[in-house]
Amino acid sequence: MFNKIVPRSEDYAKWYTQVIRQAEMADYAPVRGCMVVRPYGFALWENVKEQLDSRFKATGHQNAAFPLFIPMSFIEKEAEHVEGFKPELAVVTHGGGKKLDEPLVVRPTSETIIGYMYSQWIQSYRDLPVLINQWANVVRWELRPRLFLRTMEFFWQEGHTAHATHAEAKEETLRILDIYTDFAVNEAAIPVIPGRKSESEKFPGALTSYTIEAMMGDKRGLQAGTSHDLGQNFAKAFDIQYLDANQKQQHCWTTSWGVSTRMIGAIIMAHGDDQGLVLPPRLAPTQLVIVPITPKNREDDKQAVMDAVAKICETLDGVRYHVDDRHDYSPGWRFNEWELKGVPLRIEIGPRDLQKDQVVLARRDILGRDGPRGGKTFVAIDNVANEVKQMLDTIQADMLKRATAFRDANTFEPTSYEAFQEVVEEGFARAWWCGDEACEAKVKEDTQATIRCVPIAQPDGAGHCIVCGAAAEEIAIFARAY
RNA sequence: CGGGGCGUAGCGCAGCCCGGCUAGCGCGUCUGCUUUGGGAGCAGAAGGUCGGAGGUUCAAAUCCUCUCGCCCCGACCA
Incomplete structure (x- = not known):
């Protein structure tokens, strides 16, 4: 499907x-x-x-x-x-x-x-x-x-x-x-x-x-x-x-x-992205999918690939991996399927890799085919397990970095109520709040945004309520929410 | 409960406005052959109470009335 x-x-x-x-x-x-x-x-x-x-x-x-x-x-x-x-x-x-x-x-x-x-x-x-x-x-x-x-x-x-x-x-x-x-x-x-x-x-x-x-x-x-x-x-x-x-x-x-x-x-x-899910390695049901690429009419090649896969699997202790050996699905089909499912890391291995004693390592969080900075890299076949474990850690860390950068890029600190009303439509608005429910209600009526929370981590000093201008001691996060 | 959209093959849809031969298409499924490094190709096949009920008509997926359900946007909420 x-x-x-x-x-x-x-x-x-x-x-x-x-x-x-x-x-x-x-x-x-x-x-x-x-x-x-x-x-x-x-x-x-x-x-x-x-x-x-x-x-x-x-x-x-x-x-x-x-x-x-x-x-x-x-x-x-x-x-x-x-x-x-x-x-x-x-x-x-x-x-x-x-x-x-x-x-x-x-x-x-x-x-x-x-x-x-x-x-x-x-x-x-x-x-x-x-x-x-x-x-x-x-x-x-x-x-x-x-x-x-x-x-x-x-x-x-x-x-x-x-x-x-x-x-x-x-x-x-x-x-x-x-x-x-x-x-x-x-x-x-x-x-x-x-x-x-x-x-x-x-x-x-x-x-x-x-x-x-x-x-x-x-x-x-x-x-x-x-x-x-x-x-x-x-x-x-x-x-x-x-x-x-x-x-x-x-x-x-x-x-x-x-x-x-x-x-x-x-x-x-x-x-998630337009290709589907992107799951953090530490929680992903499958952290690594191995996709063997096996030409149909060359039984010896196929056997060699599957042997190499079996050998790699033996070294993958502690990794939740899955071998997708559905040979009747094309490699491209399988790649897409696992990308949709958000599996963090994929190994592609075919006869051409075996000749060079390498496998292709493709990360889900960075799509793109080639180059050391793209999502795909070549890895020596003897060192796959180490590379996989390292890469899973890297992906985990990069996902957090990316999500944090995204949130920060969409978090605003408006200084007027007019600016506040605008920015709260497109992210988080950090603003002083006097604590009055009336101000909270006004924001909701004007913008549909609510107070998500009053962060534990507060800046020093005090300010003026973004809504009424009264003295305020706390910053609140306002946003439209699910 | 208000506003919008939708119910037709396993999934996604067209057909409806303007009624008419045997209800189509894509994907998937099944069979065969050829294929496999980014969603394979050809040939063949199976698969339908057109959400339901009633009505109009020689004739209804299509028009009318009623009804059931789902999705999306609000109000409400983890």
């Missing part, structure tokens, strides 16, 4: 969907707003999972599994939480052929049911902290779905922790934000801006929400992960209390944090 994909510049939304479907990452399900994650997409997700999971465990978290169904009354216990989630709940009213006494909500997120369980498990300060994560699917009745970015059902991890003090909870919230940032930058090669959400954008029920914000290939923003300081809001709603060392009952301080399959969408949009 081969159809040319539409260039990004022509129709970004169409490009995005075409790439996902043609690269076999995902497909539409028969139910509106739901998607099927196909094996190739899921393999990428599994690598994301593995990287995050190992970081969670290294910081003392354990995995568990909580139920899919939540009693409706649970959702209603925290005022802001209900208000935020009620409109997008899927509710089960019947079971076993009978109407249920109390409707069950298909979890949109699990603070409530986990909070309920924590209230039973936590008695003493000695029980704290509780550090639990779960990998799960959740459902939100979204009005306008989009593959990976916003589907009605999506996959994610949600961490839920309980602490004795607010200081500890804050520390946890920021520790996770660091983990997310580290993951995004060093594994996904996506430069993200860690920061705080504004009041209007924060998680329903949180005291403070933190986020990592990324820029996509069309210069729009994407929230790629969130970490919430829930204060004592859920502890109070669910009665999560402990007896402290002075024999006093105290409410716990809780946090929650999540990264979803949206991260896959971020990877696609941060790195």
